[in-house]
Amino acid sequence: AQSVAQPEDQVNVAEGNPLTVKCTYSVSGNPYLFWYVQYPNRGLQFLLKYITGDNLVKGSYGFEAEFNKSQTSFHLKKPSALVSDSALYFCAVSPYGNNRLAFGKGNQVVVIP
Amino acid sequence: GAGVSQSPRYKVAKRGQDVALRCDPISGHVSLFWYQQALGQGPEFLTYFQNEAQLDKSGLPSDRFFAERPEGSVSTLKIQRTQQEDSAVYLCASSFLGRDDNEQFFGPGTRLTVL
Numbered sequence: 001a002q003s004v005a006q007p008e009d010q011v012n013v014a015e016g017n018p019l020t021v022k023c024t025y026s027v028s029g030n031p032y033l034f035w036y037v038q039y040p041n042r043g044l045q046f047l048l049k050y051i052t053g054d055n056l057v058k059g060s061y062g063f064e065a066e067f068n069k070s071q072t073s074f075h076l077k078k079p080s081a082l083v084s085d086s087a088l089y090f091c092a093v094s095p096y097g098n099n100r101l102a103f104g105k106g107n108q109v110v111v112i113p
Numbered sequence: 114g115a116g117v118s119q120s121p122r123y124k125v126a127k128r129g130q131d132v133a134l135r136c137d138p139i140s141g142h143v144s145l146f147w148y149q150q151a152l153g154q155g156p157e158f159l160t161y162f163q164n165e166a167q168l169d170k171s172g173l174p175s176d177r178f179f180a181e182r183p184e185g186s187v188s189t190l191k192i193q194r195t196q197q198e199d200s201a202v203y204l205c206a207s208s209f210l211g212r213d214d215n216e217q218f219f220g221p222g223t224r225l226t227v228l
Contacts, residue, residue: 099208
């Protein structure tokens with residue numbers, strides 16, 4: 001069975017500083033990896049995905065993520081955080097051939113002005 | 114372009130009541146998913162449809178949960194004899210193709226509170 005770990009409950013970062021949200025996964029076979037963001041009272045919004053190819057994936061709103069197969073990680077990064085990036089971030093994995101997504105518990109990101 | 118819509122947005126039920134939650138996916142999307150999100154947790158998979166066929170219902174927590182998508186578009190998640198542990202946000206998602214590398218587009222969810 002697949003699983004995702006997001007080890008930090010909350011990530012605090014000053015506006016303008018780099019932002020990193022950590023994610024590690026466990027899955028048999030090749031993984032499809034996703035990041036979603038959730039704002040209050042709104043649905044999950046897709047940020048980016050890794051399917052194959054270049055390990056560095058670029059997504060919406062200036063976010064990127066790096067797939068590291070040896071460390072089974074898919075950390076989300078943004079070079080310069082904005083106050084508007086404050087939200088709940090979820091990492092998810094779907095093993096090849098299986099449509100169901102397994103989500104981590106989420107990380108609350110707080111960007112301090 | 115309309116996204117995934119869900120109704121009602123909020124539902125309060127007394128323990129033992131039956132509830133029905135509706136999902137309207139993005140037009141043309143083949144795949145439809147239901148997830149349950151408990152407070153402070155990530156979404157947990159419930160069930161998956163490709164068109165009208167329910168291909169995976171392994172995440173449904175009990176036989177009180179039932180989902181259908183009879184015409185391959187709108188879907189309904191029904192919970193019979195609701196219990197307090199059913200209180201959660203129920204999320205619906207759709208994706209364009211029946212492929213697992215497609216991103217899923219989520220609706221705003223239905224918050225169910227069972228008293």
